[in-house]
Amino acid sequence: MPDPTGPTVAELGEFPVIDRATAGRRQPATTLVGPGHDAALVAASDGRVAVSTDMLVEGRHFRLDWSSPQQVGRKAAAQNGADVAALGARPTAFVVALGCPPGTPVAVLEGISAGLGEAAEEMGAGVVGGDLVQADQVIVSVTVLGDLEGRAPLLRTAARPGDVLALAGTLGRSAAGLALLLAGHGGHPDLVEAHRVPAPPYAAGPAAARAGARAGTDISDGLLADLGHIAAASAVAIDVESALLGPGDDLRAAAADLDADPWEWVLTGGEDHALAACFPPEVALPEGWHRIGSVRAGAGITVDGRDHAGPGGWQSFSR
Amino acid sequence: MPDPTGPTVAELGEFPVIDRATAGRRQPATTLVGPGHDAALVAASDGRVAVSTDMLVEGRHFRLDWSSPQQVGRKAAAQNGADVAALGARPTAFVVALGCPPGTPVAVLEGISAGLGEAAEEMGAGVVGGDLVQADQVIVSVTVLGDLEGRAPLLRTAARPGDVLALAGTLGRSAAGLALLLAGHGGHPDLVEAHRVPAPPYAAGPAAARAGARAGTDISDGLLADLGHIAAASAVAIDVESALLGPGDDLRAAAADLDADPWEWVLTGGEDHALAACFPPEVALPEGWHRIGSVRAGAGITVDGRDHAGPGGWQSFSR
Secondary structure, eight states, X not given: OXXXXXXXXXXXXXXXHHHHHHTTOOOOTTEEEOSSSSSEEXXXXXXXXXXXXXXXXXXXXXXXXXXXXXXXXXXHHHHHHXXXXXXXXXXEEEEEEEEEOTTSBHHHHHHHHHHHHHHHHHHTOEEEEEEEEXXXXXXXXXXXXXXXXXXXXXXTTOOOTTOEEEEESOSSHHHHHXXXXXXXXXXXHXXXXXXXXXXXXXXXXXXXXHHTOOEEEEESSOHHHHHHHHHHHHTOEXXXXXXGSOOOHHHHHHHHHHTOOHHHHHHHOOOSOEEXXXXXXXXXXXXXXXXXXXXXXXXXXXXXXXXXXXXXXXXXXXX | OOOTTSOBHHHHOHHHHHHHHHTTOOOOTTEEEOSSSSSEEEEOTXXXXXXXXXXXXXXXXXXXXXXXXXXXXXXXXXXXXXXXXXXXXXXXXXXXXXXXXXXXXXXXXXXXXXXXXXXXXXXXXXXXXXXXXXXXXXXXXXXXXXXXXXXXXXXXXXXXXXXXXXXXXXXXXXXXXXXXXXXXXXXOHHHHHHHXXXXXXXXXXXXXXXXXXXXEEEESSOHHHHHXXXXXXXXXXXXXXXXXXXXXXXHHHHHHHHTOOHHHHHHHOOOSOEEEEEEOTTSOOOTTOEEEXXXXXXSEEEETTXXXXXXXXXXXXXX
């Protein structure tokens, strides 16, 4: 937790807090007009802009006793960056609206802003604008812009029977980390870190679009749930081959410690923000992608040809 | 208030709520890929995109016993649309992240979504994406994209001594409406409506940029506060001439009813989302704009050459 003895947002006031939270921010060349105006202006090189938005809520999507504010900011950037990567685009800019109680230490907002800024910079993107308002809990609402650089977008509606289902990135590590935190288990720091700060394979989205992939999505609700969105939108069936995505040794070890099933983490755990895409069979998979299944005529998701029994994935309003 | 006997968000579940809230949405030709994918894709005709974000919080920026959900959605669209208009851009697309408690009637979210969609459509823009999450209060976080269509952006940093200060739109009507609501006064429905649903002069922003205005802003925190941002960013002084912006008869009548000062509403009331811009002296003001003052060498804001005593405008963390 940041220093609770520092000033609160109400003590410092809106504009000084914004000044402190945005001090030292660097902008890439694509930021044509940065913060400090009513709106920002960002380059959209091919005359189109990809856009996606996600809201993170304290106590629901993050806990400030489990994650540092920087980690929360990085997570918000990762979650949004993965969405435009899933379309095949490169993130170019973020805007962030922050809500918080007046007694929130300024250091919390500085940390969130710093984490978001660092993660954006690593993607080559800028944090170009924002808003700061009073709310009952800490709310981080991020919108990302992306540039397809002339590529065709990967759509959930575009999978066809015969396509190869491929994955870039990891599955189940964030879910394992969350389970470890919930259990108060002190081990497996790499898995806990994967929960606190996901590391989506941003470059794999543009690479898939360049190679000729048709359909894509990021795995944010769980593999089976997100593939279910593609299957429904494309009116196809998708089969996942378990032999191609077995849990790694560290997931198995953590599952053994917690008496849990590592397959549940792999198949239904969200928040790693891996990318899944459907490639025409004649396409050679680009670097970072490996086959995990196939697209068939029909409907629904199967694992090794059978329905999966168990929870389907993340739901925003589950209890 | 919407029907409290209808289903709640938790009863219906995330995806059916999204389906209901987005049913029947129309998209303009600039929406190249609409909702239903990880990200949307929007045309950016001149290779640049304007972007701005604002968060509205229940109990802070709106009350559902004072405004219908539709009005809240329209207000969120107006507030964001005015920000890109202030830059000189035309709104092209909105994304909206909604947070709400699980017991929120689905009708509230449908109403907010409908109001946002109607307002966007009136601007020629689409609502191209969103997010729905659980939160302790209703949160409406909107990001708008805009198209400058080749025009130079109006910046807060660009005012110069000798410029003409001009206004498009109204001042103080939203503040008057809020005062009437707070006092429980049943009259002056036009002013109350101005508070519930501001009507910014969207087209005036692009018109000003086309005519050659240099600096611009929307009046969201109050005239003096927002001009103060331009004066500080441009290192100039700005003088407002009271004779050019006197309160109208309806503001004076409401002020008399409430024993209030209509000038406070005009000078420090935010949320009408009028636009202010600084034009070089040789420029003929375009339709919808009228002169209200002048830009001079120096620093700070004056009214008729004198400092204004009184509150400066909206602060996000005032008590």
